[in-house]
Amino acid sequence: MNRRTGRSIPISAGLLQVEDCLDADGRIDLPDGTTFVSLIDRNIAHVGDEVAYRYLDFSGAGTHVSEITWTRLGVRMGAVAARVQQAAAPGERVAVLAPQGLDYIAGFFAAIKAGTVAVPLFAPELPGHAERLDIALRDSRPAAVLTTAAARAAVQAFLEQLTGLRRPEIITIDDVPDDAAVDFVPTTIDVDDVSHLQYTGGATRPPAGVEITHRAVGTNLVQMILSIDLLDRNTHGVSWLPLYHDMGLSMIGFPAVYGGHSTLMSPTAFVRRPLRWIEALSEGSATGRVVTAAPNFAYEWTAARGVPAADAGIDLTNVVLIIGSEPVSVDAIAAFDRVFTPFGLPRTAFKPSYGIAEATLLVATIAPAAQAQVLYVDRDELAAGTAVPVPADHDLAAAHVSCGQVARSQWCVIVDPDTGRELPDGQVGEPWLQGDNIARGYWDRPQETQQTFGARLTGTLANGSHAAGADLDRTWLRTGDLGFHLDGELYITGRIADVVVVGGRRYSPHDLEATAAGASPIVRRGYVAAFAVQDGDEERLVIVAERAAGTARVDPAEAVAAIEAAVRERHHAAVTDVRIVAAGTIPRTTSGKLARRACRAAYLDGVFDDRAITPRV
Template identity: 70%
Template sequence: MTCDADQRQPGRSGLIQIEDCLDADGAIRLPPGTTLISLIERNIANVGDTVAYRYLDHTGPAGTHTVELTWSELGRRLRAVGATIQRVAKRGDRVAVLAPQGLDYVVGFFAAIKAGTIAVPLFAPELPGHAERLATALRDAQPSVVLTTTGGLGTVRDFLAAQHRSPHVIVIDQVPDTDGEAFEDVELDVEDVSHLQYTSGATRPPVGVEITHRAVGTNLVQMILSIDMLDRNTHGVSWLPLYHDMGLSMIGFPAVYGGHSTLMSPTAFIRRPERWIEALSDGSRTGRVVTAAPNFAYEWTAQRGVPTVGAGDIDLGNVVLIIGSEPVSMAAITAFDTAFAPFGLPSTAFKPSYGIAEATLFVSTIAPTAQASVVHLDREALGAGRAEPVAADTPAAVPQVACGQVARSQWAVIVDPATGAELPDGHIGEIWLQGNNIGRGYWGRPVDSRRTFSARLHTTRGAAGHAVGADVGGNWLRTGDLGFYLDDNLYVTGRIADLITVGGQQHYPHDIEATAADAATLVRRGYVAAFAVPADGAETDGQDVVIVAERAAGTARQDPQPALAAIEAAVQRRHGLRVAEVRLLPAGAIPRTTSGKLARRACREQYLDGTLGVH
């Protein structure tokens, strides 16, 4: 967001400048009254005729149908839908968006905020396997209004009836623009809650994080600075679901800098990942293009989405690839790099990152000019809480990908959760965060909110630590994630709730899962879950290890016994663990979160109650 760029583009001089968002010391300080809605209004006034959001609809029989919204058109839709919300809801009411992916979803989300209510981005009930999560979120948020579309109306009504809920239902695409004449302007305070971001439910039932206008604005500026999106000719491309925090960020970027994002549905991506590549290439030809996805998406695209070299003139020379939402896999990065280097993908394209819903999203990433890097650590030391580098070819080596530097005006310290003391670099502890991007708490859960969002740091390491400049005596966010610092890089090793402890030694499930995938070609890579279950004997601290894996494509008729034996032997040899059971399941049987991560908690629960793999 540079002044020079604005001077080259008439009509853009009224847009917000990055200098407007920084104080004299370079810290992020949003201009008074800055909200997503004030930024949208600024775009309407200055670049109203330019495209704000583009949706690639792949559902029709005639191929891709492109739908666009300019900033002015978006403004009219927000007033119309917002006025309709105001007729049936009061300020502070929750308004849930239960709509399919598309521009109507974008309109519904922003309209709920503009109307002075609290948006609750969820998903249409037809999303397979997630009815319980949706029901939990609705019970928790208690929305007085539900927004949907004509296409989703039937399933939404049926679902609400089954849940014995009767909120007002507004069909976004049936609201005429003329209804906007009745809209009553609302003064939004930066400390008001903009929306509730429900967590993925990977390690516990989903809870709604209260994201304020200040938090979302601050986090978007942090991302723009960290990823170097200061050039306004930067566009987003995303298939991530819009109820996911990163999906929301991909529609938040344009609101800040007046650019645009191209969206598509997760289903369109899964069915033909080459569509993602084609959209990235189209954006790369006209400017810098940024996208984001978890490990599995890059692995899937490397397997199924590589076009023929020279076909369609694919050009990825101006692409930035954010990879996050779980411990980042170097194997996923390498596979994608190898597959798409012939299409001009830069060696610096990948940006391993760390984020969490409680921090609105973004925490850290590597520098814009840096390449993704990995350090190999001793497995036994890692389990004991120490990060001790070893050679890559060491039998006990565990790869860890660097997630770079923490965003400006945000602090991340590594803490012993039992004592509240900051740990030295090279020691593994819980990651605690502080900054104006941190959410306010969990909706309707004061006890959980105090424990998670009001942690106290008892001691720091002074100038040698990572709390310099923070409000050390103030509130810190306990993330539940484990990590360490090494050579000025933050590394994330996993979730505390996922740790497997056997014989007094801690093991990371994704490390065991990688071993299982390496041991047998019968296993579908990226679709393995390892977890602990109660054991009969006391010699294992009361826990047994279970590994559940999906079969790779084309292996349904293969004898599984050699693969099962190979996995058990590999885990015993590499981790010193006896595996109580290895279970092979068909593709799609392992539960995943709505953001595509392994849902180990749900997998374990289904295993214990006998419903895993039962349809």
């Protein structure tokens, strides 16, 4: 664990080196005073004239490119932080409700520089997520809100309709003049102070604000740099991920550690034309290594809609692709590989990873030189709690992609959640985590914090324990996920809350959804939700599937029958209700994951009733 050795490295010593963040035993031990603000100040002192962030704006005619150097970022941070200090006291929350862009980055870092707690959210125009924004604002109770001139009217209108909430002061980032920085009051920020609240995606429960400390974010960024080999300053980031999401924030976080840079665009720009992402990756690949991150659906969407012409000059030779935020899909990797290998994509490009907001982000990933690895296990045995490898063509084979090895100075123990005892390799249980990257808890939720962050192991394995080297007197984080260790690899199989129980048997929703998606060309792959609902004393299996493009006029009856037959044959389960719905109907989290909880609620509320097609049982 972190030794707290009291080491301090002056800014004059140069850019921070990863070696500066390790103790004599190679464990992560951040120098005293390591915060986002200190890292940016160090970059200003040594690479101030170099680009920190680049934003590609596709909202108008053509492409507008904006850049900000480290020095310029420092000026904007100081000016906006001074205004924040006039509206909020140290430790109060300051929400960022702005469109994706350089002003968002300046506002986020300025809130931290001011000594307040940043709350990265989004402008109200984000479709389908007004309820999440409402919940986050009521929960965090910000003293001030940072936005832009373009979004201010919408932000003000949204805040006015929030009843029972103290009206926060609205600060328009791009209207704050540079000379406002003269009013900034230097403030002391401790590494164990909260940097920001990271609101969870809401896939299985209402969003909660995770308290990320400076120590946690600094530790996790170093873990990421070591795990993915981002030691070279000539490694660039490219991202369209929303900056209010933990993976999106990581893409502006890791350049701050060593003075690199990231190129950003909006999620909308990516969805409308995924080729933009590929073109930006190719441009970065021409000058050095380039790293990006995205969930399954993004790689599938790009493989379907973002393929360049053969003579487009696209070169992905130096690209690293992090894939995560949910159990990694082997189909997503295969589809992307198949399409982009001709453009130089290396076999080692994909880095299947596991991460959660409560651990700041990264928990595990595969080695830099490793290829993505697929393990096939017996589906029935896995449902019963044991991973039994089988051939890929086995009747009950279920594919699971390895998430590799746990990051340095972090521990992941697979535990029986009911007893708190460590399980042996090959047994399915709940991953429990420990390390300095773990968040402090949930904002203003002491009971949930104790339940999730206060777990204690009641027993470890005598041999081969994954808790070796951890502090057994320290608490552990319950992830709420399911997974297992096997042959030195970590596998994540899903969320405990998503497990489908029908007739006393447990089913993986991912397996059911994959079967349904493959049953008919009418079904849109990756857009199927499977869940159980209670009907008296019985559980009923329900599947909601979106239509694939170009099938709006096709009678869905044949698809419903095919789904029913495929699930019965493959899983020995009866589907009692199938809904074939229009594209975009199934709710998703802000990171693009299926929101099964919200989909189930919509089903129970009758949202899909006018599209009901009930199979024969």
